[in-house]
Amino acid sequence: MTQTKLADLYHGYIDCLNRQDWAHLGDFVHADVTYNATLVGLAGYRAMLERDFREIPDLVFRIQLLVVDPPTIASRLNFDVSPRGEFLGLPINGKRVVFDENVFYEVIDGKFAHVWSVIDKAAIERQV
Incomplete structure (x- = not known):
């Protein structure tokens, strides 16, 4: 996959997340995806993201920097954001x-296989 196609794939993935278009998550994420070296699979990855959006109702993914070196991004x-309750073990409780x-x-095979x-967290701790 070229740098341009890989960058386009990533932008499409971020758009999919921001729209919470879970039906199309599999267009971007490998069925056997790992997250921080743990096999979570597509269903586990989707569940993690859905939980994030429930706990952080105003969640929006904003790309600040993107470096593409196929097959890596x-x-x-x-x-x-303003997470509800605890976030990363910190008592945020709606604070921005x-x-x-x-x-x-x-x-791998045109989909994100390892994340x-x-x-x-230190930046969040300074704000609490």
Whole structure:
């Protein structure tokens, strides 16, 4: 897959997430996807995302930085959200927090097969 096609795939994936178009998540995510080196499969990955949207009603994925080196993507996502209750073990309870997530993806057979995510929890802690 070329850099351009891979970047387009990623933009389509982020759009799919932001629309919560779970019926089309499998167009982007591999059936045997791993998340932080744990096999979660497409159903587990979808359940994780659905939970995120339930716990963070104003969740929007914003691409801040995108680096494409086929078959790998590195992205820095930015969030400006108000999670309900606890978030990452922190008592957010509806307070607005701004933070970034660094995510790396490996594409196999045209879909995201391996996802590694690191959330800037320290940035959230400074705001609580």
